[in-house]
Structure formats: structure tokens, C-alpha cells
Amino acid sequence: MTSMTTGRPPAAALPDERGRFGQFGGTYAPVTLLPAIEELREAYDAARRDPEFQAELERLLATYVGRPTALYYAESLSREIGGAQIYLKREDLAHTGAHKINNALGQGLLAKRMGKPRVIAETGAGQHGVATATVCAMLGLECVVYMGEVDIARQSLNVFRMKLLGAEVRPVGTGSRTLKDAMNEAIRDWVTNVETTYYLIGSVAGMHPYPLMVRDFQSVIGRETRRQILEQAGRLPNAVVACVGGGSNAMGIFHPFVDDPGVELHGAEAAGLGIESGKHAATLSAGRVGVLHGSRSYVLQDDDGQIIEAHSIAAGLDYPGVGPEHSYLKDTGRATYHPITDAEALEGFKLLCRTEGIIPALESAHAVALGARLAADRSPDDIIVINLSGRGDKDMHTLAEALGVAL
Amino acid sequence: METKTGSRIAATFARLREAGETGVCPYVTVGYPELDTVGRVGPALVAGGAAMIELGIPFSDPLADGATVQHSSHVALTNGVTVATCLEAARDLRHKGVDVPLIFMGYFNPLLSYGLERFAAACAEAGADGVIVPDLPPDESGDLREALQRHGLDLIFMLAPTSTDAQIAAVARQASGFVYCVSLTGVTGARDRLSQQLPGFISRVRQHTDLPLVVGFGISTPEHVAEAGKLAEAVAVGSAVIKRLGETPRERQPDEMEAFIRYLRGA
Numbered sequence: 001m002t003s004m005t006t007g008r009p010p011a012a013a014l015p016d017e018r019g020r021f022g023q024f025g026g027t028y029a030p031v032t033l034l035p036a037i038e039e040l041r042e043a044y045d046a047a048r049r050d051p052e053f054q055a056e057l058e059r060l061l062a063t064y065v066g067r068p069t070a071l072y073y074a075e076s077l078s079r080e081i082g083g084a085q086i087y088l089k090r091e092d093l094a095h096t097g098a099h100k101i102n103n104a105l106g107q108g109l110l111a112k113r114m115g116k117p118r119v120i121a122e123t124g125a126g127q128h129g130v131a132t133a134t135v136c137a138m139l140g141l142e143c144v145v146y147m148g149e150v151d152i153a154r155q156s157l158n159v160f161r162m163k164l165l166g167a168e169v170r171p172v173g174t175g176s177r178t179l180k181d182a183m184n185e186a187i188r189d190w191v192t193n194v195e196t197t198y199y200l201i202g203s204v205a206g207m208h209p210y211p212l213m214v215r216d217f218q219s220v221i222g223r224e225t226r227r228q229i230l231e232q233a234g235r236l237p238n239a240v241v242a243c244v245g246g247g248s249n250a251m252g253i254f255h256p257f258v259d260d261p262g263v264e265l266h267g268a269e270a271a272g273l274g275i276e277s278g279k280h281a282a283t284l285s286a287g288r289v290g291v292l293h294g295s296r297s298y299v300l301q302d303d304d305g306q307i308i309e310a311h312s313i314a315a316g317l318d319y320p321g322v323g324p325e326h327s328y329l330k331d332t333g334r335a336t337y338h339p340i341t342d343a344e345a346l347e348g349f350k351l352l353c354r355t356e357g358i359i360p361a362l363e364s365a366h367a368v369a370l371g372a373r374l375a376a377d378r379s380p381d382d383i384i385v386i387n388l389s390g391r392g393d394k395d396m397h398t399l400a401e402a403l404g405v406a407l
Numbered sequence: 408m409e410t411k412t413g414s415r416i417a418a419t420f421a422r423l424r425e426a427g428e429t430g431v432c433p434y435v436t437v438g439y440p441e442l443d444t445v446g447r448v449g450p451a452l453v454a455g456g457a458a459m460i461e462l463g464i465p466f467s468d469p470l471a472d473g474a475t476v477q478h479s480s481h482v483a484l485t486n487g488v489t490v491a492t493c494l495e496a497a498r499d500l501r502h503k504g505v506d507v508p509l510i511f512m513g514y515f516n517p518l519l520s521y522g523l524e525r526f527a528a529a530c531a532e533a534g535a536d537g538v539i540v541p542d543l544p545p546d547e548s549g550d551l552r553e554a555l556q557r558h559g560l561d562l563i564f565m566l567a568p569t570s571t572d573a574q575i576a577a578v579a580r581q582a583s584g585f586v587y588c589v590s591l592t593g594v595t596g597a598r599d600r601l602s603q604q605l606p607g608f609i610s611r612v613r614q615h616t617d618l619p620l621v622v623g624f625g626i627s628t629p630e631h632v633a634e635a636g637k638l639a640e641a642v643a644v645g646s647a648v649i650k651r652l653g654e655t656p657r658e659r660q661p662d663e664m665e666a667f668i669r670y671l672r673g674a
Contacts, residue, residue, distance in 0.1 A: 018546065028515055028542045030471040032567040032592050034574055174477065180468065187470045192593040194569060291516045291542070292468065304489040305520025306467040 014328070019208020019295075022331065024324035027207040028291045033187075036194045041209045043114045048216065053109065060105055061220060064138070065095045067102075069221075071228035071385070077355040077372070084238065084378035086371060087385045088358070089225050089253060098361065098390030099221060099249045100131035100202060106217035108135035111198035118142045118193065121200045122186040124151050124179030124245070125316030125363060126158025127390055128202030133167035141198075143167040146185045148177040151315045158394045176309035179245075179319045183293050203246025204323030207294030211251075211323050218252025225385055226256050233383055239264040241371040242387035243363050244337060245281065245317035247326045249389035258334060267326065268370035270312030271339030281310035283322040284330050284337040297324040313342035313398060314362035316390075340366040346402060348372060349392070361390035362398065415508045415536045416561060416584045419458055420619040420640055429636030430458030431671050432621060433664070434512060434645035436479035437462050437496045438488030440653050444660065448652070449500040451661035453507055455668030458641055460505070461539070464493045464513025471541040473596030475646040479653070490521040494533045501534035508536040510563065515543045518551065527554035537561035537584045545577050552581065563587050568608040572615075579615035588612060588639065589624045597627035597646045601634055609638040629673045644671060 019025045029037060047053040061067040070090040078086045091099035104121075111119050119141045123129030129145040136143035145162055149171050152159050162169050175181035183206075190199040204211045204218070222240075229237055240257055242250035244267040257263040272280035280286065283298050290299035292307060300308040300320035310320040329335035340348075345362060348369030352360050360368055364387070371386035378384070392399070400407045423430045433452050437445050445462065452460055465480035465488050472480070490513075497509050511530065518526050518540065530538065537560055543551065545564060552562040561584030566575055569592050578586060588609060591602040602608075605622070612620060622635040623643030635642045648667065655663045 026547055027544060028547055029544060030541055030567075031544060031565040031574075032471075032569055032589060034544055034567075035569045035571050038571070174481075175467065184468050184470045188473075188594050191471060194592055288520075291519060293470070294542070299516070301516065301520060303520070305517035306484060307516070 014325070015208060015212055019212065021325045021328035024297050024327040025208055025211060025295050027294060028296065029207045029294045030191055032191045032194060036190070037207060039114070044110060044209050044213050047110055047113060053113065057106055057109055061102065065101050065105060066093065067220065068224040068228070069093045071225055071232060073232065074356050077352065078375070080355050081372050081375045083380070084375040084382035084384045085380060086375050087229065087237070087383065088388045089221060089385055091221060091249065091387060091389050092358070092360065092364070092391035096127070096131050096134050097393065098127040098131065099218060099252060100128040101134065102220055102252070103202065103214050103217040103248060104128065104131035104135045104200060107200045107213070108132070108139050108141065111141060111200065112139050114198065116196060116198035118144070118197045119200050120144045120146065120186050120189050120197055121202060122146045122179065122182035123202060124182065124318055125314065125361065126151065126155040126162065126394060127316060129167065129169070130158050130161045130165070132200050133162045133165035136167065137165045144189070145169050146172055146182040146189070148172045148179060148182050150177040151179065151182070154398050155315055155394055156397065178310070178315065180307065180310065180321070187293065203248040204251045204325060205246040205293055205295065205321055211295065211325055214248050215251045215255055215325060218248050219255045221249065221252040221387065222254060222256035225253055229383065229385060236260055236263050237383040237385045238378070239266055239374060239384045240387070241266045241268065241367050241374065241384060243268045243317060243367040243389060244284070244322060244326060245270065245319045245363065246321065247323040249387055251323060251325055253387040254329070254335060265329065265335035266370060266374060267335055267337040268340045268366040269337050270314055270317035270366060271341045272311040272313070274341055275339055279311040280339065281312040281317050281319060282339040283320060284326060285339045292321040295324045297327045298322055298330070313345060313402065314366065316361070316363040317366065338370050340369050344369040349399070358388070359392040360388055361392045362395045364389045419508050420585065423458060423640055429632055430641030431456065431632060431668055432459040432461055432641050432643045433457050433648045433668060434461035434463055434643055435648060435652065436465055436476065436483050437493040438465060438483030438486045439479040439649065440482055441657065442486045442488070444652065445496045446499045446503070448661050448664045449505050450503050451665040452668055453505050455665035456672050456674060457507060457668050459508040459510055460500070461510045461512045461643060461645070462493060462496060464490060464511055464517060466514040466517055469514060471594055473594040473646060475649050476595045479649045490517050490526065494529045497533040497535045509534060510537045510539060511535055512539040512541070515540050523551050523554045527558045527560060530555070530560055531558035535560065537563050539563040539565065539587055541565060545581050548581070565589055566612055568592055568602065568604040572611065575612055575615045582616065582618055585619040585621050586612060586616060587643065588620050588622050590622050590635070591625050593624065595624050595645050597650070598625035601625060601631055605635070606638060629671055632671050633673065
């Protein structure tokens with residue numbers, strides 16, 4: 001079945017049975033993991049169709065996470081930009097302060113349903129680690145979080161939060177000591193403890209079924225946004241903007257709009273010190289197709305296929321891979337991905353603080369910067385929704401340093 | 408006349424069977440600890456009685472490997488090793504008269520980046536016999552398997568104690584050369600004892616295939632070799648070899664490697 005308007009399969013039809021989005025996705029995993037991956041596929045497939053599981057998830061999303069999060073018309077920001085009307089999807093208002101809780105809750109419930117007593121996770125900015133630790137505390141599961149030493153240093157507040165929530169935070173000192181290496185270590189742990197352990201991946205990356213499952217759990221963002229903008233503005237937006245590291249908040253807000261050809265989808269990638277500097281995390285803008293962490297996607301790699309260390313001021317975007325569905329959206333032209341530098345993100349950060357009294361996460365500040373740029377060239381009849389994926393409390397140390405302030 | 412690639416593996420297992428011996432297959436990361444190490448110690452491994460040599464192609468993110476092999480990959484990459492260097496290492500060993508099967512072991516991305524067809528052709532030209540890719544399960548392996556087949560090389564598949572009967576059957580349908588049986592659920596690295604799951608696992612694999620079996624992961628002593636040898640035709644020894652190489656001064660490495668293989672074989 002193909003869509004009348006796009007000639008492509010409707011968004012809900014992908015991935016295929018092998019976890020493919022066109023040439024992207026798949027299951028490139030060590031043999032030890034294959035049975036666990038199959039068990040997970042079956043468990044998720046059953047949970048996805050189980051009304052009781054879905055009802056429990058919805059109940060907790062409403063009463064524990066605090067959904068729906070607000071869709072806020074940013075009047076002051078819109079006036080300052082002088083272009084399109086800007087709306088903010090306020091994932092920063094969700095419990096634990098970021099969209100990560102949507103997925104952590106969904107997968108936590110699944111781990112519980114599968115009878116796995118131990119949950120492991122990897123984290124960059126720490127928001128996924130905090131969300132996982134939170135859900136594990138609530139559901140009574142043991143929790144181990146892998147985090148690169150560089151990220152531990154720049155996200156000390158979140159490390160403290162995870163520990164308070166009863167999680168063990170294991171520092172990772174290999175490679176770039178950031179998200180990529182935390183993911184390697186989490187996979188090694190999973191390979192070793194596969195029979196008792198649930199690996200709760202925090203993005204739409206990794207082997208099938210993770211890109212599908214995380215997208216499903218995060219799509220609540222886009223479904224709400226769709227309903228809210230129809231209520232508030234009486235029509236769909238002209239564009240939806242989100243930041244992309246692994247890409248879970250972006251996939252979450254994009255997905256329910258993919259089959260609406262009138263809604264442009266824009267991703268903000270971390271261009272760090274600039275793509276030409278080589279110190280960036282703009283995988284879709286500057287990467288090549290490869291295989292990392294279990295799936296085929298765009299990857300930052302050198303001429304020999306070795307993974308290049310990524311850089312971003314935002315720990316959560318500091319990843320040389322990207323979810324395979326984003327690679328598919330890029331290649332089919334359905335979504336457009338733009339590099340946003342550290343400096344531009346800082347400007348976006350300050351802009352939102354000043355105009356709206358909202359302190360965004362540095363990750364989200366990339367989306368703010370891109371959204372503001374896109375809005376400036378549009379007429380006031382246009383509507384742009386920016387996904388504000390998280391709040392910036394965790395980034396105070398990094399920001400103070402970047403802005404030359406001694407705390 | 409040079410032995411045809413592909414048949415070298417079969418000939419080796421036939422010879423082992425005749426001799427009633429357990430093959431010992433050392434794994435060395437190309438370029439560890441130094442760029443020329445494999446070329447210098449390869450002949451010594453054979454002199455010590457190595458049945459095959461696994462040549463590790465280093466990768467920046469070796470997620471099925473433990474600390475020892477991971478470290479060796481990191482050092483090798485720092486030394487500038489590429490897929491091309493690894494192919495050159497195989498060619499070099501053949502020039503030095505090494506006639507045991509040479510098996511490349513490497514993660515998928517560097518091979519994909521090099522080009523699968525180009526890699527398969529280069530493997531054959533360099534005198535390699537087979538390839539093991541730890542992160543390439545049968546379902547994803549079609550392109551590489553076909554490319555290798557076109558050039559007379561085997562794609563060696565791995566199985567683990569956790570593998571289901573359906574997965575074992577799928578590997579049995581596609582496998583050639585031998586099947587690499589991972590002895591435990593975990594990453595590479597020396598262990599004190601072999602897994603108690605091993606006998607049951609091996610007998611499940613035997614029910615599906617007549618191919619020779621090589622047991623790897625966790626093997627580091629003659630006792631392990633003897634024990635695994637009761638179940639399988641050969642063993643792979645990686646981390647224990649890497650560890651010794653890293654600890655031995657350059658000039659003594661060939662002797663140390665020859666002695667270590669003899670020691671493992673109980674010879």
C-alpha cells in the first residue's frame with residue numbers, strides 16, 4: 001500500500017519485518033544477543049497490541065509523567081523574530097524534565113512484563129539515565145547506567161539525581177568517553193548478562209526493534225502536538241522543528257506528521273565548532289552510510305570505516321550515529337537536516353531565556369536556533385512548532401563556562 | 408601450485424582428524440603491539456603448531472570484545488592499521504611461507520567502507536581463506552557471503568550457547584568452512600573455567616551440521632584446550648595471546664609465541 005500523495009509506503013508501514021527503513025536499520029548484533037533481540041521483538045509486538053498494556057502506559061503518562069505536555073504559543077519570541085508564529089511543545093514540563101521519560105516508561109513497563117529484574121541504560125546528557133532510574137525506582141527494578149567520563153564531568157547534577165534515585169552509574173573511560181562509548185559498554189554488559197537483563201536504549205538507534213519501539217513510545221509527542229495545534233490554530237503547522245542526536249524527540253514529534261505532505265520536517269544537528277572544523281556531531285549532514293551499534297544508518301566515520309568521535313556542547317547530541325529512520329527521511333527528502341553550531345545553539349538558548357522565561361536544554365537550544373532562523377523568513381500567517389525536548393537545569397555548569405561566568 | 412583458497416580449511420581439519428589432535432587457532436590483532444608484529448610472529452605461531460591464524464582487523468567500537476582485545480584494537484588503530492594493512496599482513500605471511508588457513512576477523516563497518524566485493528577479491532588475492540564478522544548475523548550477511556563465495560572464501564558464522572535451535576539451523580544452512588562456537592554468554596577475554604553450558608551447546612550444534620567446530624572466547628590454558636578438544640575440532644585463543652604479546656619485549660615475541668602455542672597444545 002502506498003500513500004496517494006507521496007508514492008511511498010505510509011509512515012506507519014515502516015520499518016518492514018526485518019526492521020528496515022529502505023536500506024537503513026536492520027539487526028547487526030553479536031550472536032549472543034540474537035535470542036534476546038528476538039524475545040524483545042515478540043514481547044514488544046504483543047505489548048503493542050495489548051489494550052491492557054497500552055491502558056497502563058496511558059494512565060502513567062497522564063498521572064506520573066504529567067501528559068499531555070503544553071503546546072505553548074510563544075508570542076514574545078514570535079514578535080522578536082518577526083516572522084512565523086512559533087509554538088513550543090513543552091517536553092521540558094514532563095516529569096524529570098525531558099521527553100526521555102516517555103520512552104523510559106514504555107520500555108520499563110515492557111521490562112517488567114518480560115520479567116527482567118535488571119535494567120541497563122546508556123546516557124549522554126543524563127536525561128535518559130535519570131528517566132530510566134526514575135522508572136526503575138517506581139517499578140522496583142535494579143538499574144545500572146553507563147555514562148562516559150566526559151559526560152559525567154559536564155552533567156554532574158544528573159549523575160547525582162541518578163544516584164539519588166537508586167541507580168548505579170558506571171563511568172566509561174574508553175574512546176571518546178561520551179555517549180557512543182557508553183552505548184558500547186551497555187551492549188557489552190547486555191552480551192554478558194543477557195538472560196536477566198533488559199537493555200533500555202534511549203534513542204531511536206540500535207538494532208531492530210529499538211528504532212521502532214522508541215519511535216512508538218515517543219510518538220505521543222507528535223500525536224498531542226497535532227491535536228493541540230488543530231485546537232489552538234485550527235490547522236496543521238507549516239513546519240515542525242526538533243534537535244537530532246540519536247533522534248528520539250525528533251522522531252517522536254515528526255512521526256505523526258510524516259504522512260502530511262504540507263508539514264515540513266526540520267532536524268537541527270549539532271555542528272559543534274563548525275562542520276569544516278571536524279569537531280561536530282552532524283551525522284546526517286556530514287556522515288556516510290555505515291553500521292554502528294546494530295543498525296545501518298548515516299555514521300560519522302573516516303575513510304577506513306573507523307567511527308569518528310563526535311563533538312557538541314550538548315552532551316545529548318554528542319553521538320556519531322543517528323536513528324535509521326532519520327536516514328530514510330533524509331534520503332527520501334521527507335525531512336531536512338541542518339547543522340547548528342555550538343555558538344548558534346548558545347544564541348538560541350539566550351534568546352529563549354530572554355523572550356519567554358524558559359531555560360531550554362542545550363540540546364533543545366539547537367532546535368530553538370533553527371526554528372528561529374526558519375521563522376524569520378516566513379510570513380506571520382505561517383506556523384512553526386519547535387519541540388522543546390528538555391529543560392536546561394542540567395546544563396548550568398556547561399553554560400556558565402561557555403558564557404564566562406564563575407558559579 | 409598454490410593450494411586453492413577454501414580448500415585449505417578443509418585440508419587442515421582433515422589433517423587434525425587424522426592426527427587425532429585439537430587444533431589451536433591463535434588470534435592476533437593486526438598492528439598490535441606494533442605495526443609489523445603479525446609478520447614477525449606469524450611463522451613462529453605455525454612453528455609452534457598453530458592450526459590456523461585469525462587476523463584481527465581493528466575497529467574503533469569492538470562491542471563483542473572484552474578489555475584485552477579492545478585495547479589491542481585501539482593500539483593498532485593508533486599505529487595506523489587499516490583494512491589495507493591487514494590484507495598486506497596476510498600477503499606478507501604467505502610470502503614467508505605460512506601455509507595454514509588465514510581467517511580475518513573484523514567488524515562489519517570497516518569492510519562495508521572498504522567495499523564488500525573489493526574486500527572479497529583482495530582477500531583471495533592476499534591468500535586469506537575465510538572471514539568472521541562478529542556483528543553480522545546470517546540475516547544480514549547475504550551481500551558479504553555472496554562476494555566471498557565468488558572468490559572462493561568462506562564466511563564463518565558464530566553461534567552462542569543462547570542461540571536457539573532455529574538460529575543454529577539457519578547458520579547450518581549458510582555456513583561453510585567451520586562454525587565458530589562462542590563458549591559463553593559474554594565478551595572475549597580469558598576466563599578461569601569453561602562454561603558448563605558448553606557440552607550441551609556443542610551437541611545441539613552437532614545435530615544441525617557436519618562442519619568442523621571451533622570453540623572460542625575464554626580459552627587460555629592447556630586444560631581448556633583439552634577440555635574443549637573433547638567436544639570440538641579446534642579452539643580459538645585470542646585474549647591470552649594478545650596479553651602475552653603485549654607483555655613480551657619485541658625481540659622475544661616470536662619465541663614466546665611459538666612456546667605458548669606448544670604449551671596450549673600440550674606438546
